[in-house]
Amino acid sequence: MVGALIMKFVIQIDASPHEAQAANTAYQFIKAALANGHHILLVFFYYDGVCNAQVSSFAGKDDLSGRWSALAREHGLDLVLCVSAAQRRGLVSAEGKDQGLLAPGFRIGGLGQWVDACLKADRILTFTS
Amino acid sequence: MSVLHLVNASPFESAALSRCLARAGEGDAVLLLENGVYGALTGCRFSREVAEAAAWLDIRVLAPDLRARGLCASSLLQTLGQVDYDGFVELAVRHELSLTWT
Amino acid sequence: MNHSKCFVFVVRQPPFRGDRTVELVDQLLAVAAFDHPVDVLFLDDGVWQLQAAHVLEGAGLRPLAPLLRTLEFYDVREVAAEHESLAERALSPDGLVLPVRLLARSEVPAWIAGHDVAVGCG
């Protein structure tokens, strides 16, 4: 049965959680995939998706960056921000330092990591708006 | 290879749904999600196009997004199947590729 | 050693949406940098990106034609545009910034399905 196959996913998130539902959809998808025994090799934040890592000044328990951190902690998810997208938006300094703006569990990486993960993955999904 | 097409924009605001249906292939699936779920309504401008496509194409609707928008079963095209997030994951497993239409 | 995969980027958005095109090209070239076959398909309003005659003086915008020419330089395997998308917009395939392979709408599903990884750019 196809549904019983265990698969390796790479998820790319292109949208900020403040302006679109896409990041939340990706979060719900990843939770369901993990609950069904699948593996998430990489969650790659690109374009405005890098804003998912920013802690809101109004941070409460529904804040998506906090939910990402918790999910990463529970499941060992690799949450990677594309360094050049993050630099472009001022989240990361020109030297690649995160300036303390990133929620726990997020790290800086590059497009090379995304390509590499895509080669190892069975399925690649992009959540965009 | 077959494609899981994700349509996440309202058809009243974006041509994404029609554009997607025009490029879907045999054996592909379409999932209406986020504001894309408005494409599943019956008795509206897009109902006929969607119903016709559903005759040859597997078109599903993401139920949590329907509920979030207060859309109930009686206002929807009956031929479209509903899935929850587990069903979404299963669709992604069944189709090798995925494309988003916004 | 991972086996190679062929990638396709499907571009459906018009130009000048902030840094979208720059970031799209960066991602596409990242694939080419690792010597994996990568194709790009311009569909719907995405074909406006290929229009050669963008005149940006006074608009404060960055020209896209030089940037898109990197696709040729780095041997992106195929740059394709949908014939109907061009025709609907009265764009001629001869007046584009890059030579493109023209695909008929009816050919698009099978062409996309011939890849291992598809990335939709909105």
Add this chain to the structure above:
Amino acid sequence: MDVNQPLRLGADGFLLDSHSWDEATAERLAETIGIRLTDAHWEIVRFIRDYHRRFDHLPNARLFVKAVQKELGETKGNNRYLHGLFPGGPLKHACLIAGLPKPPGCL
């Protein structure tokens, strides 16, 4: 540029005003990172300036090697040759000497 004028550099050591670049500026920029320019350096510096002018784009490190390979051949388009010329990072330092901005994603 007047050699008595101080170079106007950003915090990362890159030239602030790329229009003020000339060959003498390049020599002085190279000095700031301990490089004495030879013909071999100049070939790469001119290449990256020409690339930037043509494409309005800066490559990442991997693409840079590929680009050099395409334009100047296999003997120059490889990491060993380029690192030999620019030990602190070929792309970063070629751009710095060329008076170009720091390439995105470059740490």
